[in-house]
Every structure is written in C-alpha cells, then in structure tokens.
Amino acid sequence: MTEEIIIAGFGGQGVLSMGQTLGYAAMVENKNVTWMPSYGPEMRGGTANCITIVSEETISSPILSRFDTAIILNQPSMEKFESKVKPGGLIVYESTNIIHASERTDIDVCAIPASDAANKLNNIKVANMVMLGAYLAKRSIVKLDSIIEALKKVLPERYHNTLPLNREALEKGKELMESLSVKA
Amino acid sequence: MEELDIRLMKGNEAMAEAAIQAKCDAYFGYPITPQSEVLEYLSREMPGRYGIPLQAESEVASINMVYGAAGAGKRVMTSSSSPGFSLMMEGISYIASAQLPCLLVNVNRGGPGLGTIQPSQGDYFQATKGGGHGDYHLIVLAPNSVQEMADFVFLGFELADKYRNPVCMLSDGAIGQMMERVVFKKREVPAIKKDWATTGKTKDRERNIITSLFIQPEKMEQVNLSLNKKYEEISKNEVRYEEIFTDDAEYLIVAYGLSSRISHKTVILAREKGIKLGLLRPITLYPYPYKRLNELANKLKGILTLELNAGQMIEDVKLSVEGKVPVWHYGRMGGIIPSPEEVLENFEKLAKIK
Known part of the structure; x- marks a missing residue:
C-alpha cells in the first residue's frame, strides 16, 4: 500500500498540520511516511501545500507531480492540482470555499462543506479535521484512533482539551463523506 | 526487548537531536533558512542534556569558534546554508590545515549569491573540490533521508576523529525541511584520546601547537605531503x-x-x-x-x-x-x-x- 497525497489551501487553514497529523498517525501504525512542506515565501498569505506519502514500503521521491489523492481547501489550489490527480484517484475539496470544482470524470470528486460543519461545532479551526475525517472515510489508510494519538503529539499540551472537539470534527467529516456516498 | 526510540522529525531536527546524542560538546551557528531549526532545537534541548549551543555574531565567527574549540579537543559542529557556508571557507581551510576534527553541515539552497531559500545542489564543487584555498579535502557525506541526517552526524564525528579531518555533511533544503520517521538507536559514544589538543601544558610533555602557518616552504611541503597521504588513506577506506x-x-x-x-x-x-x-x-x-x-x-x-x-x-x-x-x-x-x-x-x- 502506498498513498501519495497533496494537501493544499491558504496558509492558516491547517494544511501543513493536517499532513503532519496524518504522518504521525502513520508512524503510530508503524508505516513509513514522508511529509514535504512547501516552505517558500508563498506561505505568507498565499497558498500553502504539503506532500504526504504513507507507505508500507520504502518511500522513494518526496517530490511528486502526480497524486493518488488531492485534499483541496481553496480555489487556486483546485486549479493548480486537479490535473495532477492520477486517473482513478480522489479529490476531496472544501465546498464552502470552492465554487468551481473539478469536472473530471475519471476520478472521484467529493464535496465536503467543512467550514460550515466546523462553524456548527463553534470552531472554524477544526475544518481541517473535518476534511481529514472525510478523506479517511474514503481511504482508510490509518485508523481514527491513530489520528487522535497523533494529535496528542502535533498539538501543544495546552490545547489537549480540544481533543474531544477534534474527534467530533473527524467524525463529522466521516459522516459527511458517507452521506455523499449514499446520494451517489 | 528494548523499546525503540522512533520519532517523526524534520531532517534539521534529526540532525540536531543526533548531535546531542553523539555528545557534541558545542554547537556554534548563525541562523539561515532552510536550516534555522538546528540552532532553535539545540538552544532548547542542549542545556540540561549535553553540550553548549551558541549563536555567534556571524558565520565567520562560528567557524572560528569551531576552530578554537576543536583545537581544545572538544567535539564540535556548525551548520549553515550556502551563503553562510561560503563565509566559512577561510576558517575551513585553516581547520583542514591544522587537522582538527569537526562536523560542518551545509543545507544547500539555491545560488549563486544570496539566491533563494529553496533546495539546490549547487555547492557540490565547493564541498568536494576545496571551496577554501590550498590543497585540502573534506570528507563529504550526502544524506538522502531524515534517518541519514541523524546517522551521518554519528558517522561524521567518528570519521572526523579517526582522521583528524573536518567532515562536511552536504544536505539540501528539502532533506532538511521534510519530516520522516527516524529511529534513534542506543549508542555508546566512546571517549576519544586527543593527546594533540591544546588543553594546557603539563610538566610531563612538550607543548602542543595548533597552527596552519608553516612559513618555511620545506615545512609546508611536508605538511602538504602528509595531508595527501591521509587523503589517500581516506580514499582507500571510506568510499560509500x-x-x-x-x-x-x-x-x-x-x-x-x-x-x-x-x-x-x-x-x-x-x-x-x-x-x-x-x-x-x-x-x-x-x-x-x-x-x-x-x-x-x-x-x-x-x-x-x-x-x-x-x-x-x-x-x-x-x-x-x-x-x-x-x-x-x-x-x-x-x-x-x-x-x-x-x-x-x-x-x-x-x-x-x-
């Protein structure tokens, strides 16, 4: 199993921490992981992205141009990365922010209103966890429990009181993805 | 069974953690992207664990602090990125001439000049063909994973001590910034006898002198010849x-x-x-x-x-x-x-x- 993922959005949407959380969770499950952030000047106010690769085998290139999955949180990233998803791949996108989604028919395109869902949980910051929960409902590369374990490492201790909220967000994402599958 | 110490870390952080575990006595450095995490990590972690982290006023100062501390027999290192590494070249040449063990890390970014903060391998010539003046070589290690960013710190210090030669770890912005799983094995760090170090003369021996000045051509040539003999030995034993x-x-x-x-x-x-x-x-x-x-x-x-x-x-x-x-x-x-x-x-x- 190798899953090559691009996660992209605006700086501040929790794009890098989403990838890191996934990476930690993979490590908890004894899988290999490579997390490669964009660290250029574009991070300040512009788009941020990270490549996260999870595999049971040795991971070769940390830099990729084609992905199994794109998790997209803003319109510019949709335009930049929709063509980079391999045929048969997956796009999970934040449908509160993104108006023009991919029209590709050779991949699975899933709209998740993560910001709405996060607002309903009274914390917009967990929109990234809604997205991650939705993604994991489609590709169960790590367990939800491992994500919670990972969050204990990613989040500074003073935020550990938000772990239940994060779990709720993850489960909300899962629910949103499952309701999509039912409709389809 | 002993529990493995497995972490998810950036290459730069793994290198810094390895420095502490390898009992690096002192780190001298000046921040520069894409390797500023090294100084950050060591400033946080070294005090109370092992070693002294010091932010110098410039890269020129860092490398000369390395020169001095290595001369005193301490296990020392510095790290920088391309423009900062260029500033160290004079000091590196002196250290190579004085035959002092130390670890020098270049997390290569785009150049020439101040360039860009993104990854590059434009410093290959500088690392392998000199960089500083005179006939000298660094042992140059090129890690390609976060694991190796850690492992080559141990290896680097070991080779530096073995040959009394500065070792350069030539990395790049991507390897420094990316996170991967890294395993820290329990290692014994053997004490190294450095009877050449300038630690204060005792009555039972001649004074030790560390210098890179050999003003008489005949003496200079002898130094050159012995350096080259050492490089031949390194070439014979250490190709990886x-x-x-x-x-x-x-x-x-x-x-x-x-x-x-x-x-x-x-x-x-x-x-x-x-x-x-x-x-x-x-x-x-x-x-x-x-x-x-x-x-x-x-x-x-x-x-x-x-x-x-x-x-x-x-x-x-x-x-x-x-x-x-x-x-x-x-x-x-x-x-x-x-x-x-x-x-x-x-x-x-x-x-x-x-």
Whole structure:
C-alpha cells in the first residue's frame, strides 16, 4: 500500500498540520511516511501545500507531480492540482470555499462543506479535521484512533482539551463523506 | 526487548537531536533558512542534556569558534546554508590545515549569491573540490533521508576523529525541511584520546601547537605531503555508495541526496516501461566511488547524472568511466525540483530511447 497525497489551501487553514497529523498517525501504525512542506515565501498569505506519502514500503521521491489523492481547501489550489490527480484517484475539496470544482470524470470528486460543519461545532479551526475525517472515510489508510494519538503529539499540551472537539470534527467529516456516498 | 526510540522529525531536527546524542560538546551557528531549526532545537534541548549551543555574531565567527574549540579537543559542529557556508571557507581551510576534527553541515539552497531559500545542489564543487584555498579535502557525506541526517552526524564525528579531518555533511533544503520517521538507536559514544589538543601544558610533555602557518616552504611541503597521504588513506577506506537495480541495468542514473530519492522513483517508473535503468547513489562525495562506477560502465549503454545544478558531479562521473560510455546531465536550478516523470522523459530523450 502506498498513498501519495497533496494537501493544499491558504496558509492558516491547517494544511501543513493536517499532513503532519496524518504522518504521525502513520508512524503510530508503524508505516513509513514522508511529509514535504512547501516552505517558500508563498506561505505568507498565499497558498500553502504539503506532500504526504504513507507507505508500507520504502518511500522513494518526496517530490511528486502526480497524486493518488488531492485534499483541496481553496480555489487556486483546485486549479493548480486537479490535473495532477492520477486517473482513478480522489479529490476531496472544501465546498464552502470552492465554487468551481473539478469536472473530471475519471476520478472521484467529493464535496465536503467543512467550514460550515466546523462553524456548527463553534470552531472554524477544526475544518481541517473535518476534511481529514472525510478523506479517511474514503481511504482508510490509518485508523481514527491513530489520528487522535497523533494529535496528542502535533498539538501543544495546552490545547489537549480540544481533543474531544477534534474527534467530533473527524467524525463529522466521516459522516459527511458517507452521506455523499449514499446520494451517489 | 528494548523499546525503540522512533520519532517523526524534520531532517534539521534529526540532525540536531543526533548531535546531542553523539555528545557534541558545542554547537556554534548563525541562523539561515532552510536550516534555522538546528540552532532553535539545540538552544532548547542542549542545556540540561549535553553540550553548549551558541549563536555567534556571524558565520565567520562560528567557524572560528569551531576552530578554537576543536583545537581544545572538544567535539564540535556548525551548520549553515550556502551563503553562510561560503563565509566559512577561510576558517575551513585553516581547520583542514591544522587537522582538527569537526562536523560542518551545509543545507544547500539555491545560488549563486544570496539566491533563494529553496533546495539546490549547487555547492557540490565547493564541498568536494576545496571551496577554501590550498590543497585540502573534506570528507563529504550526502544524506538522502531524515534517518541519514541523524546517522551521518554519528558517522561524521567518528570519521572526523579517526582522521583528524573536518567532515562536511552536504544536505539540501528539502532533506532538511521534510519530516520522516527516524529511529534513534542506543549508542555508546566512546571517549576519544586527543593527546594533540591544546588543553594546557603539563610538566610531563612538550607543548602542543595548533597552527596552519608553516612559513618555511620545506615545512609546508611536508605538511602538504602528509595531508595527501591521509587523503589517500581516506580514499582507500571510506568510499560509500548504494546501488539500486544495478544487477541487470543497461542504463544508470548517478545521483546523491534529494536527487537520488527522485531518481529512485524514476528507476521504478522506467522499469514499469521495461527500460533497464539502475541507480548508483554516492553516499560519500569525497571520497568518490570512481572505481565502482568504472566497473559498472563496462556493461552500460549510458549514464545520466541528475543534479540540482548546472552539471557539477558529472565531471566526477566522467572521470570515473574514462570515456567508456556516454554521460549525460539533467538538472534544474534556482530551487526548482524536477518530478520523477520529468527526469524519465529527459533521460529517454538523451538516451534516444523515445
């Protein structure tokens, strides 16, 4: 199993921490992981992205141009990365922010209103966890429990009181993805 | 069973953690992207655990602090990125001449000049062919994973002590910034006897002198000859490389560091298309695996070097194969990183496979 993922959005949407959380969770499950952030000047106010690769085998290139999955949180990233998803791949996108989604028919395109869902949980910051929960409902590369374990490492201790909220967000994402599958 | 210490870390952090575990007595550095995490990590972690972290006023100061502390027999290191590393060149030449063990890390970014903060391999010549003045060599290690960023700190100190020679770890912005799983094994760090160190003269011995000034030509030449004898010894003993799919390879990519990771994927993609491509990754850039490349060239149709520069290591590959096979270069510069597919496409063009 190798899953090559691009996660992209605006700086501040929790794009890098989403990838890191996934990476930690993979490590908890004894899988290999490579997390490669964009660290250029574009991070300040512009788009941020990270490549996260999870595999049971040795991971070769940390830099990729084609992905199994794109998790997209803003319109510019949709335009930049929709063509980079391999045929048969997956796009999970934040449908509160993104108006023009991919029209590709050779991949699975899933709209998740993560910001709405996060607002309903009274914390917009967990929109990234809604997205991650939705993604994991489609590709169960790590367990939800491992994500919670990972969050204990990613989040500074003073935020550990938000772990239940994060779990709720993850489960909300899962629910949103499952309701999509039912409709389809 | 002993529980393994497994962490998810950036390459820069792994290097810093390894420095503490390798009982590095002092780190001297000045912050520069993309390796500022090293000083940050050590400033936080060294006090109370092991060693002294010190932010110098410049890279010129850092390297001279390394010179002084290494002369006093301490295990010391510095790290920087390309423009900062250039500032250290005079000091590095002095340290090489004075034959002091230390670890110098360059997390290569795009240049020349102040350049860009993105990954590059433009400092290959600087690391392997001198950089500073005079006839000297650094032992140059090229990690290609976060694990190796940690492991080569231990190896680097070990080789530095073994040969009383400065060791350079030539990394790049991507390897420094990316996070991977890294395992820290329990290691014993042996105490090294340094009877040459200037730790204060005692009555039972002559005074120790550490200098790089040998004003009489005859003395200077003797120093040059003994340095070169040492480099020969290093070349004989310390060549390290990794081979992937070379057994039946008709073509070969030679690449180090980040480029070798990209090339690994290129090789996999080529094999899927039925092209018998292999990879040789030099782990030591000095000494270079000339001999092994020369052997491999006997059964190859061509060699591609992938480098994030305009073509520097290709000169060593050409020296290795002595004209037996064509050698091509593909590279991107300015902090642009090619994808494995892009490398494959360009390899096919150069090898006229398509």
